[in-house]
Amino acid sequence: AQSVTQPDIHITVSEGASLELRCNYSYGATPYLFWYVQSPGQGLQLLLKYFSGDTLVQGIKGFEAEFKRSQSSFNLRKPSVHWSDAAEYFCAVGDGAGGTSYGKLTFGQGTILTVHP
Amino acid sequence: NAGVTQTPKFQVLKTGQSMTLQCAQDMNHNSMYWYRQDPGMGLRLIYYSASEGTTDKGEVPNGYNVSRLNKREFSLRLESAAPSQTSVYFCASSRVLETQYFGPGTRLLVL
Numbered sequence: 001a002q003s004v005t006q007p008d009i010h011i012t013v014s015e016g017a018s019l020e021l022r023c024n025y026s027y028g029a030t031p032y033l034f035w036y037v038q039s040p041g042q043g044l045q046l047l048l049k050y051f052s053g054d055t056l057v058q059g060i061k062g063f064e065a066e067f068k069r070s071q072s073s074f075n076l077r078k079p080s081v082h083w084s085d086a087a088e089y090f091c092a093v094g095d096g097a098g099g100t101s102y103g104k105l106t107f108g109q110g111t112i113l114t115v116h117p
Numbered sequence: 118n119a120g121v122t123q124t125p126k127f128q129v130l131k132t133g134q135s136m137t138l139q140c141a142q143d144m145n146h147n148s149m150y151w152y153r154q155d156p157g158m159g160l161r162l163i164y165y166s167a168s169e170g171t172t173d174k175g176e177v178p179n180g181y182n183v184s185r186l187n188k189r190e191f192s193l194r195l196e197s198a199a200p201s202q203t204s205v206y207f208c209a210s211s212r213v214l215e216t217q218y219f220g221p222g223t224r225l226l227v228l
Contacts, residue, residue: 036219043207
């Protein structure tokens with residue numbers, strides 16, 4: 001069964017500092033990988049996704065993530081954090097090509113990001 | 118284009134009451150999903166519908182039923198609500214094997 005681990009429950013950074021949120025997954029074949037962001041009281045918004053090809057993917061709001069198959073990781077990065085980035089971030093893994101789970105996603109537990117001015 | 122809509126936004130139930138959460142999408146997606154979100158546990162899949170006319174259990178289906186009414190609509194029913202079903206419920210939709218788009222959520226409190 002697929003699984004996702006986000007080791008950091010809560011991260012605090014200063015505005016303007018760089019950010020890296022960790023995500024490790026367990027999956028037997030080629031995964032689809034996603035990062036979503038959730039602001040308080042809101043639904044989930046897609047930041048970026050990896051399906052295949054270039055292992056460094058760019059997303060919205062200046063975020064990027066790198067797929068490292070050898071480390072089973074898909075860490076999210078941003079060079080300079082803005083106060084508006086404060087939110088909860090979820091990594092998710094889904095069946096890739098050839099999978100039979102019809103795109104079902106497994107989510108990590110989430111990482112809450114606090115940004116200090 | 119409203120995307121994924123959910124009703125109601127908030128609901129309070131007493132133990133044993135029933136209710137139906139409604140979800141609709143206007144993106145012509147084949148697949149629809151119901152998740153619940155609990156603190157520290159991320160989102161967990163309750164039921165999904167890969168295409169119109171089909172439904173399957175997810176990770177935490179007990180206590181729930183679903184209906185895929187047509188391509189647009191996918192409802193979640195709690196027949197006899199329990200306090201353990203207090204949660205935030207999200208509906209999502211997607212083309213098969215592609216990005217899922219989420220609704221704004223329904224906050225349910227069961228007393």
